[in-house]
Every structure is written in structure tokens, then in C-alpha cells.
Amino acid sequence: MNRLVIIGNGFDIAHGLKTSYMDFINWYWEKRLNALLIEKTPTSEDCLCKLEITNTKDCSSWLNFFFFNSYRDLITRDWKFPPPEIINAIRENTDDFRVSCSRFFETILQSIEARGWVDIENDYYNLLKRCIEDADCGYTVKELNEQLAFIQEKLVEYLHTISSNQYIKELHDAMITFFDPADFSTEGRKKALDNIGLDIKSYEEVESDFEERNKLRPERIMLLSFNYTATAKNYNNFNIEHNFIHGDLEHPENIIFGYGDELDRHYQDILERNDNELLKNVKSVKYLETRHYHDMLEFLMAAPFQVLIMGHSCGNSDRTLLNTVFEHENCVSIKSFYHKWANGSDNYLELVQNISRNFTNMRMFRDRVVNKEQCKTM
Template identity: 30%
Template sequence: MNRIILIGNGFDLAHGMRTSYNDFISYYWYKIISDIKSTKERLFENSEIKITRLPRPVYFSTIIKFEELHETLERNGSELIFKNKFLEHINHKKQIQNWVDIENEYYLLLKQSFKDVNCTYKISQLNSDFTEIQKLLENYLQETENYFKENYNKNSEVLRIQSSVGNKIYSNFNFRDFTESAINKKVESEFQEIQPDLKNNYRPVPTFNETYSKRNQLINTVDKSEPHKTIRKRLLSESAINYFDLQPEEILFLNFNYTFTEDLYYNSNDFNSSIDINKNLVLSKIHIHGTTDQKDNNNVIFGFGDEIDED
């Protein structure tokens, strides 16, 4: 049987990584303010914003947030102009709601641009602005991931989480959590395995071979008049591991993040000691987000998505 590990942003957040869209936008303004503090010019401009009549650096000495920046500029007669309208939109949403879903906001604006003939925010410009934000987000997440990988082993809480998660990933299956259909299929599969021995009244003697030992224990305890009932009872019991091989044959990490946190869990020997090291456990990864399409023996990385052009 196989196991699929679905990884979303909550996985990174649980490891202490600041990877939410809120974190990204807050960090963006923190960097902007840092750049403003170091400039001697009266004009600040980059690809996303432009600030005219920039106050002297002393006015920015204690600020780190957008709200503080906006108040300081307004108080000193400066003007902040958004060259990237999508950044302006998501920043405004964050200020109102204290959170923002960048992908959803893009989708809503895309629909509006497509359906409303009077919309001045054309799809081509929206795509261009969105791509720019996407690149900034990727850079931010890369920096966040690099910092995490360099420092995570110094954090006892993160190491505790890693140990707990890793042991779950490589744990045996617990069929009490399965659907009735899956349980019935497993019962039938196990029955077919031992049916020939049951027909021949085979009663095995104990052996030190793990695989056959579990099979033999099951054969010795099965009620021949109700084999399926016995197997089901064993399968759902706390002692199921004594009768069945419940370790996954393949583990797939399906990651929807830009980060590669699953790499922390790619070595089964770092975790559950009950894993049969002689078993050919197959590990594979699929990364849904990425900047380019890549494939090799163990990885498949897909691009972010297709843009819709107004033509």
C-alpha cells in the first residue's frame, strides 16, 4: 500500500517558517523602509513604487511597517505612487482584512478584467504585475527557506516537531482510520495470501524470518469457519503489526509550496526505527509550484500556472 503526504503552507508555518502572504507583504515594506533609510536622494523609486519629495532619513529611524511609512509620508507632504497596481490592490486588502490571498485576488481581478469592458486594468497589465509579485514572492520564500535550513537544528521546538512528523510519515498503517471498503479489500487480500495453507490444514512452526513469522502467526490464529471475521478483527486490533506487514511500500510527497521542506523527511533512517531497512521503500516527490518545468527520476516540478492573454 502507498502513502501520500499532502504539504500545504500550514506545513511550513508549523515549522516556524514565516511563509504566509501577510509575512511576505510585511517583509516587502520592511525592505523598502530599509532602502529608504540608506538613500540620500529626495526621490525613491523601484519597479513597484515611487515616492516623491522623500523626507529626510531621520523621519524613518524608528518605523518598520507600511502603516508607519504611509503616515510619515502623508505628514511630510510626500506621495507614494504604486507603479504595480496589483501590489497596491493586495496591500490595500491586507490593511483592511489583516490578511490576503494573493492567488484568489489575482483570479478575481482576472475575471473582472475579462468580463467588464469598462475595466481599465487590462489583462496584459494584470499578468505583468502579477508576474512581478510572483518573482518577489519566490525570492522571499527562497530567503526564508535558506535561513530556516541554516538554523532549524538550533531550535529545539522545530526539532521536536520534525521528529514527531517524521515518525508519523514512516509509521505503520492504522486500519481503524480506513474506510469500510479499504478494510474489506485488505481483509480479502490477506485471506487470499493464506487460503492455500488453510485448505491444506497447514500449521507452521515459529521462524525467525519476519515476513513469514507474521504470516504464520496469522495462520495459527485464524478461525477456519470464519476466516474473514478473524482477519478483520486482527487487522483492527492494537496488535495488527504482529500479524501483517502494514508499512507503506511507497511514500509520495505532494508539495503545493514554493519551499522544499519535505527534504527534511526524505531519509527514513532518521526517524522510525520500526521501518524495515531491508524493504525497498520507494520515495518520490511532486512539486506543484515552481518557476520552470523540471523532471528527473524522483522529482516532478510544475510551473505556477498559465496566464490568460487578453487577445
């Protein structure tokens, strides 16, 4: 029997990496502010936003006064405040500045302001659907795709600036630990135990028998990383294999960044419009550019398997692939590692709610997902 470990951005964050989209947007704003200072021109523009200095009486000295004296340390030249706060101050200073953002980027900023986080891929898909429904929405599919490509390019640039060789022993132990039959679904338990060669209900029944206990060791473990960083490579064992399903920073040409929700009721409408520009960032299409997806399918078909979820939100942007995994006939268990905050609250319920959206068979969902009492925190 095998184990599939689904690794998402929360895995990197648990290793101290600032890999959230909000961290990325903060970095982007800092780059834009630095460029405005270095270029010393009234306008700084890319496809996401345009920063304009409308007070141009003495652009160079005025910039130095406004930024260096008010927002930047004169000695260290570090920003005194987070870049988004400085940008907000600029936006509010309508006498001297004008800031204009694309609809896509404005949506991203609104998500961060309202929720404190953002799912760029999901925002992209929602705007794509709106563009189809409303010809007067103010942007085109081509412009939306160009902006997503630009964000991808900048995201890769940002991720190259951070890395971690950190290794968390508890996570590694969880990856390679013995199976506990108590985690298996009612429907899949017999298939799993027949494959293992045991007839027991829990790990405790064979815990003291070395030979029998060893049968519960995973034969193969695939770390299916949805991240572009190399953090998952810090985890190795004789039976561990790595699959960077969305590509990695060493091969940026193969990175997949887009939407993957073929279960969405609007997706068929997108297909029927016979416009390849609409399908440019469909993950299912992009999967065909490498062997990663086929390697995953071969793993799923090889033997019964348990799923461990480490740091993946299981949101709709990966719904197609996750549905393939979760409803596969060989899947016998889906076990989540959830986050617990200092105040005692946790995100287990939110996580399983997201997992449920990746199922079309809710009876199967209730049987395969391991209850909270048997799960652990990251």
C-alpha cells in the same frame, strides 16, 4: 497500499519559517523603505507601487530626519516599527508623501488589513475575471500578468533568505506510521484491505502480531509539496519519495505561481475567449513543463492510497489538482492535520469546508474525509 502526504505552507510555518504571504509583503515593504533611503531620490517606483516625496526642498536631509529620527534606530539602523506601520504613516502624511499602488497590490494590502492574511493567487484570479467582465476596470490582463511575474520573482528572492533544517519527529512518525483501517472510507475499505491482504476493522486487531501488522505499513509514500522551500527534504525514509509539484527554489525557472480552478463556473468563459494571455498563469498548463504532475498521476494509479494533509489550506487556487486526487478511484481516505490555538479553538471545520469545495460528489466527500476524532493537530 500507498500514502500521499500533501504539504502546504502551514508545514513550513510549523517549522518556524516566516513563509506566509504577509511575511513576504512585510519584507517587500522593508526593501522599498531601504531603497528609498539609499537612493535618496524623490521617487521610488516598481510595477506594484510608487512612493513619492512631494516635499523636495531638501530631499536628502529631510529623509534622514524623517526616517532616522522618527522610525529608525540611530545606532543599529534597524526599523523601530514593522514596515507596514511605517508605510501607513507615510500614506497618512499627505503633505510630504504620495503613495500610489496598482489595483492588484492594493487588493493584496486590503486583504491583509481586513483578514490578517492574503491569498495572492486567489486575488489574482478574481481580478482576472473582473478584467474580462469590465473593460473599464482600470487595468489590463497584461499588466496583471506582469505584476504577478514580478511578485513571483520577489517571492523567490525572499524565500532564498530563509531556510530550516528542523525536523519534527511527530510529523515524520505520522508520515510513515501503519494504516488504521478505521480511517478508510466505507466504499474504499474492501479495495484497500484486499490490496493489503487483511480482513480487519481496526489496527488494534493486529497490533500484537508483527507479521500481520507489517502489512499495514505503506509500501510507497509520496510527499507532494506545494511549497518552494526544501523543508520537506528533511523527511526521508526507505519508502519516501519527494515531489515538488509547484517547483522549488533550486529550479526557479520551473516554479508554478498562478491559479488552478477549472471547476470555477467562469473558467470555460476564459477558455472560449481564445486569448493566451488569459491562460498565461493557469497551473494545469504550467504542469506540462515538468514531469512532476505525471509522476503524481502514476503514483495515484499504482495502488489504493490514503491522503494526509499537512499544512495545506485546500483553497480554490489548487482546486483542479486536489479534485483529481480527492475523487480518484484509488483514494480511500483523506486525513487532515489541523491547527489548534492556545485558546482552545482550532481550524478543523474550516479545513474540511475547504476540502468540500474540491469535490463534485458530496457523498464521496462525506465518506472519504476522516472525522475530527481520528485526526491530529500539527
